[in-house]
Structures are given as structure tokens and as C-alpha cells.
Amino acid sequence: xxxxxxxxxxxxxxxxxxxxxxxxxxxxxxxxxxxxxxxxxxxxxxxxxxxxxxxxxxxxxxxxxxxxxxxxxxxxxxxxxxxxxxx
Numbered sequence: 001x002x003x004x005x006x007x008x009x010x011x012x013x014x015x016x017x018x019x020x021x022x023x024x025x026x027x028x029x030x031x032x033x034x035x036x037x038x039x040x041x042x043x044x045x046x047x048x049x050x051x052x053x054x055x056x057x058x059x060x061x062x063x064x065x066x067x068x069x070x071x072x073x074x075x076x077x078x079x080x081x082x083x084x085x086x087x
């Protein structure tokens with residue numbers, strides 16, 4: 001049975017499954033997701049394997065980057081396959 005997500009959870013999953021990473025700033029400004037860390041915590045409780053890493057910006061402020069490793073591999077393989085099929 002397909003997983004039922006809230007609208008914001010679905011936005012997060014769509015981005016992560018497409019092989020993109022998300023930060024709080026991108027989630028808020030581009031997708032209207034107000035609390036990315038809360039959505040990620042909810043999705044993890046639902047069994048999603050979302051990974052994160054801490055990065056530091058040029059002003060020495062730390063922030064989290066969320067991603068799904070398998071999605072990145074899938075996206076890369078898909079790009080390679082599409083490239084090989086091109087004439």
C-alpha cells in the first residue's frame with residue numbers, strides 16, 4: 001500500500017527521491033516548507049531513510065543538508081543510461 005504523506009512531507013520526499021539535497025533555506029524559500037527538520041523527523045518515523053550532514057557556510061554558521069543516498073545513485077545511473085541511449 002502506498003505511503004500517505006502530508007503535502008509538505010510529499011514535497012520533501014519528491015525532492016529527495018529526485019536525487020536533490022535540501023537545506024532549511026531552500027525548503028522554505030523554494031518549496032514553502034517551514035520546518036524541514038520536523039518534516040524529516042516525521043518521515044523518519046514513517047520509515048524513510050533520510051540522511052544528513054552538517055556543513056559550514058562562509059560565516060562559520062553550521063546548517064544541515066538532508067539527502068537520500070540511494071536516490072542520488074539512482075539519479076546518476078539514470079543519467080548515464082539516458083546518455084548511452086542517445087544517438
